[in-house]
Amino acid sequence: MLLLLALNTQAQSPSDAVMMKNGEFCGGLFYKYGNWSKYWQADSLIENGNVGTLNIHQASAGFVLGITKYVNVYASLPYVVTSPTAGQVRGDRGAQDAGLYAKVKALDLKSDAGEFLLLVSAGVGIPSSSYIPEHNYAIGMGCVYGVGRAIAAYQSDMGLYGRASGAFHLRGNSEIIRGSYFTTQPFQSNLVDVPHAMDINAAIGYATEGNQIRIETETTVFRTLGGFDIRYWDAMFPSNNRDWVALGGNVQYIPQWANGFGVHANASTTLSGRNTPKVFTVGGGFTYFFKIWDKNSEASL
Numbered sequence: 001m002l003l004l005l006a007l008n009t010q011a012q013s014p015s016d017a018v019m020m021k022n023g024e025f026c027g028g029l030f031y032k033y034g035n036w037s038k039y040w041q042a043d044s045l046i047e048n049g050n051v052g053t054l055n056i057h058q059a060s061a062g063f064v065l066g067i068t069k070y071v072n073v074y075a076s077l078p079y080v081v082t083s084p085t086a087g088q089v090r091g092d093r094g095a096q097d098a099g100l101y102a103k104v105k106a107l108d109l110k111s112d113a114g115e116f117l118l119l120v121s122a123g124v125g126i127p128s129s130s131y132i133p134e135h136n137y138a139i140g141m142g143c144v145y146g147v148g149r150a151i152a153a154y155q156s157d158m159g160l161y162g163r164a165s166g167a168f169h170l171r172g173n174s175e176i177i178r179g180s181y182f183t184t185q186p187f188q189s190n191l192v193d194v195p196h197a198m199d200i201n202a203a204i205g206y207a208t209e210g211n212q213i214r215i216e217t218e219t220t221v222f223r224t225l226g227g228f229d230i231r232y233w234d235a236m237f238p239s240n241n242r243d244w245v246a247l248g249g250n251v252q253y254i255p256q257w258a259n260g261f262g263v264h265a266n267a268s269t270t271l272s273g274r275n276t277p278k279v280f281t282v283g284g285g286f287t288y289f290f291k292i293w294d295k296n297s298e299a300s301l
Helices: 295-300
Strands: 024-036 038-041 044-047 054-066 071-084 093-095 097-110 114-127 145-156 160-171 173-175 191-193 197-207 213-224 243-253 261-274 280-291
Touching: 024 261, 038 261
Parallel strands: none
Antiparallel strands: 024 054, 024 280, 038 044, 054 071, 071 093, 071 097, 097 114, 114 145, 145 160, 160 197, 173 191, 197 213, 213 243, 243 261, 261 280
């Protein structure tokens, strides 16, 4: 659920093919709202009257910095609130997982017809508060994780572009408040082995020169590598198998007269899934761009 909510909340992200130049800094504040009233229990889409509709609010702050024109670093921290409309269990709230990533432009081939890019990114996410990952409406998985991604993109001289990427999500253990639990077998421990995962993302869009206007639609396929199905009498659990396919769109507008300010909007919906909610999200935010040091220093790097 929170992975879906976090899709492309920033103007530049570790999963796109946009690079900041040497010394350029872009900070942003973003808000995203999502809700769901149905979820897949294994592969059956059901409603649960004890949940009603779960509302999810996410506010986040982040930045990207161009160390050189080939290396960018990213940091982000979201605050999440979950709130069900029915049942006796309250929602949860708190700072979720702090993220720190780096992205490297490995190949840049230019021609009269366009530009082809190969990039790689890697980073870590660390829980930044003591939220409970086994809570019915938990704000996160409660584990340290790493993500490695390879990205290929092509942009024509007419502004049309396509992008494809694939990532592996390496996940650690999640610590719960119980001393034992049962999945498909009993465990005498408070540590839950959260299954690793992978995703594939593809996007097509249009961008003006300098990315002042950028419009795209994207599809993401996410698959966990292991885990078990939600039992019909049980709630979601950190080691569930969670798969989904989502469709989304993103819009960016950075006018020249705005002195570095930009406006961003996005939306997404889950098309299919397994042990995951059918979520619809909509959001937006503002960014501010400026140069920390002179781009002419690139020649010495």
